[in-house]
Amino acid sequence: MSMDTDTSRPKYELVADAIDRRAGELNPHDALPSERELMQQLNVSRMTVRRAIEQLVRRGLVYQVHGSGTFVADPAVVTKTLHLTSFTEDMVQRGLTPTTTVLSSATTQATAEVARRLGIQPGDEVFCLERLRLADGSPMALERVHLPPLGIDFATIDPATSLYAQMEARGWTVERAAQTIEAVNLDHTQARALDQAVGAAALRVTRVSFNDAGQPVEHAMTIYRGDRYGYDLVISRHAG
């Protein structure tokens, strides 16, 4: 196979790509070559083939039946699994252009609720940021973010751009996030900021993000306009 030019990516990913390409030429529910065949054709060990297929199964591209074979899945949904995206990434993915208006930005003391969610003490210094997020120029969401004091100089944060990107750049990689999604009626202030009628339905998404060590690195509360925003997700039984 033509994998000998790439040294940076692990072999099982290259194998996964190769199998994926082959699956693309077949119809749904067609059988793929057996693992032992693939292993010979691609000149890798069976474990590498299995690891590659494991990825494809998780992505919903193929499925396996014990004793029978590996088959191409029906592509009904597939794609867009669920990525843990920032507002910026989310809007870009929907084909919209995101912009941001900073409403306030300050270092304050954590309230009891914020402290509890961030695993710190009430009164500890936190960075609080309130922003209006727009898509294609019109208001999409109101957002209030709290960052815990984890060794970052709050003064160096640019409140107008993607926080996730800035966190990544400083080695804060977000690995997991817990969210609660609720439906609320907009009050006067929110309605005015979002250019909506008072009482209009909106989504309130409350999120705490964690790094891979399970430490909270962000708390965010976002209110999305109900008429412009829907929350899409694909749940799979595995992978959890």
Place this chain on the structure above:
Amino acid sequence: MSMDTDTSRPKYELVADAIDRRAGELNPHDALPSERELMQQLNVSRMTVRRAIEQLVRRGLVYQVHGSGTFVADPAVVTKTLHLTSFTEDMVQRGLTPTTTVLSSATTQATAEVARRLGIQPGDEVFCLERLRLADGSPMALERVHLPPLGIDFATIDPATSLYAQMEARGWTVERAAQTIEAVNLDHTQARALDQAVGAAALRVTRVSFNDAGQPVEHAMTIYRGDRYGYDLVISRHAG
């Protein structure tokens, strides 16, 4: 180790349990024994140890740092990853008692939208079920479910109990589901059924469920009372 009495469960799960127990005795961010140590102590190969740890990483119980070690994660959230549950399971998990009132139940012809989502032709026979779901006796959600004609005799379905359980029993295992969550204002009919004010905010969850071959096996639209229901989920960057 004491794994010699169990033959039904794969060894890597038993190893995962053993490592999990050991992690439970440590504090967050404490180091676990290295993979090579565990492999000797538990008398298994390294691949089995790694596969066990891989599960624990996905569950958020431990984390690994290349070149450094495997550590106990901060248990901040952990648990309740995201299960793909039915209304019944969901309510039980919240400590509520679910009951159901069947509003209508009939075999009809698929509308264009339902047909598109279920991957069938408009006009094909589908089973349509409308139910009011209650928790601890008070209304929680309004639900409309469509089932495609996949070889099940619709007449044998009990509309008053969990559809997921009945589907499982007939070998329809749901493997994946795509959902859209939106915020809506209740109209008169919905408000009356849910014992809410007209215009109150509610969550509308639209779901298509798939088996492991990617075939749609259910389409459901559910409207949850906004004052009683929130949608919790944990997103992890991996496992997708």
Place this chain on the structure above:
DNA sequence: AAGTGGTCTAGACCACCGC
């Protein structure tokens, strides 16, 4: 340099499916 996790191999046996 020593120790850690990350990748990969070659081979084995088991459990399940279909003929």
Place this chain on the structure above:
DNA sequence: CGGTGGTCTAGACCACTTC
């Protein structure tokens, strides 16, 4: 029965962190 995926082993080398 032969072929399939599912599990497991023993060993190797690489990449990275820590000292």
